[in-house]
Amino acid sequence: MADSDSRPNVLFVLTDQERYDASAPDGPPVETEAIDSLSSEGVRFQQAVTPISICSSARASLLTGQFPHGHGMLNNCHEPDAIREDLPDELPTFSEELVAAGYDLTYTGKWHAGRERTPADFGFSYLGGSDTHHDDIDEAFREYRRERGTPVGEVALEGTIYTGEDPRDGENGTFVAAKSPIDVEETRAYFLAERTIDAIESHADGDRDGPFFHRTDFYGPHHPYVVPEPYASMYDPDDIEPPDSYAETYDGKPRVHENYLAYRGVADFDWELWAEALAKYWGFLTMIDHQLERILGALDDHGLADETVVVHASDHGDFAGSHRQFNKGPLMYDDTYRIPLQIRWPGVTDGATCETPVHLHDLAATFLEIAEVPVPESFDSRSLVPLLENGGEPPADLEWRDSTFAQYHGDEFGLYSQRMVRTAAYKYVYNGPDMDELYDLEADPAELRNLIDHPEYETVRTNMRERLTEWMDETDDPNRVWVSGVLENAS
Template sequence: MADSRPNVVLVLTDQERYDYTAPDGPPVETPALDRLSREGMRFERAYTPTSICSSARASLLTGLYPHNHGMVNNTHEADAVQPNLPTDLPTFGTALADAGYRTTYVGKWHVGRDRTPEDFGFSYLGGSDEHHDDIDEAFGEYRDDLDVDAAGADPTAPVRTADGSLVAAVDPVPVEATRPYFLAERTVEALRRAAEADGPFLHRTDFLGPHHPYVVPEPYASMYDPADVDLPDSYAETFDGKPQVHENYVDYRGVGGFDRETWAEVIARNRGFMSLIDDQIGRILDALDELGLADDTVVVHASDHGDFLGGHRQFNKGPLMYEDTYRVPLQVRWPGVVDPGSVADAPVRLHDLMPTFLDVADVAVPDWLDARSLRPLLAGDQPDDWPAAVAAEYHGDEFGLYTQRMVRVGDHKYVYNTPDVDELYDLGEDPAELRNLIDHPDYADVRAELRDRLVDWMAETDDPLEQWAPQALG
């Protein structure tokens, strides 16, 4: 009897802003992702469990918050608390492989120094980079076949931080020689093989972008004119009433000297990078159509976390739990199940995708996960007990450990900063999160409610901070 379970294609971008694919977002050309929203469901309130690459990706794989899977900071840095994800943790890769799915993986991994997707149920098809993974040399070999000398192709028009780190530039190579194009090429090849085989498959493609450095070729490098770029409203940040690390981080990242013109140039390059990646996602969607797979395939697009790009005068990400880096894009197309053009406003988390993939594949979902299947929402049925709150955490980056927790309910967000002043924002009145209302008397009841919500979440998820945080939160 033929296996009628649907295929799954997950396309994960690296450090993509939520608003790039939002209807009211900035003018960024993303026709492929717009198509996914038009043909599927767009989630308006999707959040990463943490705004750091390795930790968020480990949560996506396991359905657990970082304090439960243990990978609380990046694996490639010298200060990694846990260099590898334990292989005894169940992941959606191993679960679906054990359930009869053919599981393949292309692109960025960044969930371990010594362990690869092969250790977690996937057949790895290449595309890693030396900085994060260094698993294979497939991309270099691909460029050799194109007679492109990557070592000699220095980027032009560079923008650098104060310490010389590359932020943005023009890549002199042709589009076909870029890593995004290569990853799409590998993905299309995998889909062709899948179309010829029996049984369902899960394929995952992880693009290494639009994470910095924003180095893009023409025509994408000049697709957006810096003169037409409006800086985010939060660029008006004064740091008044904010934790001291917020202001310190501007110089720590080396962008204290960036003026409006510099940021506009950086943002223009980033948007070009996003459009380059979107065109490659378009190639993947076209391949699904051409191979007759589209009607039987669940397509998911998400990002591990967002990007500041001048928001709050910041670069990259860090100990700042703003919407810029914690709210993420999420679109799901599932023909016959998801109503085309539907929008979900229920709060969801990136790691909710883990039990969702199990649910799609008719695999039992463990009841001890920190996540919940999105399948009811995809069918247009929000359960009565769906949480109204979404929580997230942060443990530090290469500058050292720095503990934070966050909860958002409706328009209100509370950030618990263990070493400094807490934060409270009313995003309905202040969507740019410029005014910290933590001591405002009119918000005393909101403050108390969100503190209680945060303590409850800590208890529910066995957060080690739960032993002491209630005393600090009052």
């Protein structure tokens, strides 16, 4: 191991349910100056995907470097039907490896990767901002709000939107969006930024030994999209145009897609209502971006920016009205599987765009290589350091797959097996209970037309099925024998 003083610090900022396109250069007009600065000074990954669009599963993959079928947390850990409530003790995690290598780990914000096993069980000093397992509010934030005179739960929200037959009645629906009358300084996003800045100051003052790894998990822009001014009215719903995917008809799609409109309670939502909600979603992201700007400013102010790798990513995306859907589910569209990922490493990166396909949990191996720590054999992830060191391109002597692999196992509604393989040009989705899906991402980026039975795509279909089988074999997917047999015999 190298002298700890020569190894960089790492600041990892994970948002919750942030869409890729919201901060993409060719995306909607959302103000994300801090995220954009990371792109201009680092590497922005254009083809990053989550291994699964479920919070607990994706976060467990981040810790373990494994696909969900490897670590076993297939759905959310807090629900009564959780397949696994906590990760097995014996699974190596990047955080525990970093602690063993002399890094000082701190964490604030959302956890949601186990019921009983908390960040402290994985080597982190937890600084608050949540309860220890899901997304409730801890006493520290409650006291913070009481001191400011706006106790949590005692403010009257405005313009509330709920799912269900009456979008203004929350008696039976899911809370979607609203305006909050509080000040920005009273939001949890601001509070988490304050906790992060405190950690940065503590390291700068020498209160902690060795290089640091700090993780900030923001609660957003996950629903409910509740924001104060100026963010609540920053984006005018009348100026927001429907995405191309809003023209979805569900013709030739698995039946669960259309069923999910009723399941999520948005079958009767029109675009006017979606635009109102989406305006709050965009405002939420801009509010978080402004908190990220404060955090990056603290690194500068304390002389730590040049020796700190900054990583921004999201656990998965959000439909937010695309395909007329809400939240996420058994629909493997880019809206929920493609994620933002930017990495700034002073002296190594200098503003590049990477088109190489990568996974969210590749960060587990990346963090370890940055820290000069061997990657455990159990990891399915691959370090992105060679891409960072080579302007976003794989070195000539390094083979790199041109596809990514993802999966879904069901959420609170029950088990539902899906597997996906994606290249820059095509996406193939295996649906165990229904028809499969094939999309031409170049000709149809909105993924409106399922080409699974199109005769002109026979060669593409065969090729993508072979890729999927290879991924399942190489990652010891327990469904590989059954699925491979089905695909070999499929027409």
